[in-house]
């Protein structure tokens with residue numbers, strides 16, 4: 001069993017879980033297991049071509065998988081995987097953030113619905 | 120390996136008042152007279168006088184950092200006071216730099232404070248950074264974050280980084296000679312439509328205190344050349360679990376900013392880089408709008424308008440106008456609760472989320488949907504002054 005740490009911004013797509021346990025042989029399999037349990041996470045982690053997004057870093061324990069065997073990195077029992085997205089938070093005020101963001105009306109699904117980002 | 124950076128250590132002598140003031144530093148071997156003189160000679164630039172900048176600047180001034188630069192062009196408002204502890208209630212409406220400057224000079228009159236009332240831009244960043252030894256990044260958006268990183272790499276100044284999100288924080292030291300930079304970790308920002316973002320915004324008031332003081336600690340360590348700075352390490356702070364985790368960061372040889380063949384050789388347009396198109400209005404003009412006065416009049420006249428509130432439940436608790444609550448994120452799966460034959464007025468806090476909701480409903484075949492212009496804030500301003508604003 002490996003434990004995947006879900007960062008706060010992505011928890012809304014993972015039924016609010018902070019960690020998810022999966023049975024998997026590699027980091028890639030663990031992430032596949034994660035998005036099949038929580039399909040809403042997929043578009044935040046992967047591109048349409050099925051590649052991990054560039055702004056999502058994945059760590060096995062304290063090491064970046066880019067410097068291991070990437071998604072093929074083997075897992076041991078009790079390993080912990082962390083997803084570390086870039087976060088923009090500082091001390092912003094609600095409306096300052098709204099000014100900085102363009103709202104994409106072309107996507108049918110609202111991508112984000114928080115007062116900090118959108119309103 | 121304790122790593123020193125090239126903090127320009129011109130000898131600075133202390134007078135008797137300063138010796139007394141810094142005596143608890145002077146009697147500890149890690150600082151001593153030599154360290155205190157280094158602090159006095161040091162020039163630190165703090166970007167932002169907000170949540171992170173407040174504790175950062177207060178502690179650096181108290182500790183005896185000789186020259187402190189602050190960049191900010193904002194004005195203090197009531198919603199800042201929950202976390203931006205350098206400002207007080209009486210400062211609401213004042214420039215943040217004026218307010219912060221008063222507090223810093225009151226704490227330490229020996230401080231050489233340099234105020235830059237401007238937005239940090241690609242045009243002024245390099246010139247500004249060159250006048251300082253260390254830059255502390257207390258900013259809150261991707262565009263400025265990449266700008267600070269690239270300008271630090273280009274001028275060879277360490278970037279003491281902090282970032283907060285609700286009850287989570289990150290801290291590190293980027294852009295030292297031997298260490299990685301922010302772009303080694305994140306070469307490019309997420310596209311604006313896909314920012315992994317929050318179901319609920321906001322930030323726990325103490326969190327910038329926690330992270331800002333960590334930044335101050337790292338600044339002081341860099342100046343003194345003592346201890347193990349956060350170079351090559353990303354500290355993750357979870358204030359709810361009170362758990363600290365540490366991830367290894369490596370200098371990426373392919374990094375566009377600090378790699379062996381850098382492509383970032385000058386500052387660029389960071390708003391464009393981050394997908395932010397200037398002053399573009401976020402709301403599509405084709406979305407039909409209704410003003411708060413008209414809504415009030417029509418509701419009072421008993422017209423069968425359906426009011427849809429697309430905020431989050433905790434926002435509804437703060438104030439509401441009795442609308443049917445469906446948070447924007449739930450709208451696609453709860454759209455069946457709505458009757459498309461009825462006239463619907465959607466609202467949120469200021470009108471941005473509800474514009475998305477109106478656009479979505481129109482795509483879903485709803486014909487009579489309007490966006491309440493200005494949201495519940497406009498209602499509070501122009502219809503019901505007793506309603507709280509947030």
Ligand SMILES: [Zn+2]
Pocket residue numbers: 299300301302303304370371374375376377378
């Ligand atoms: Zn780099």
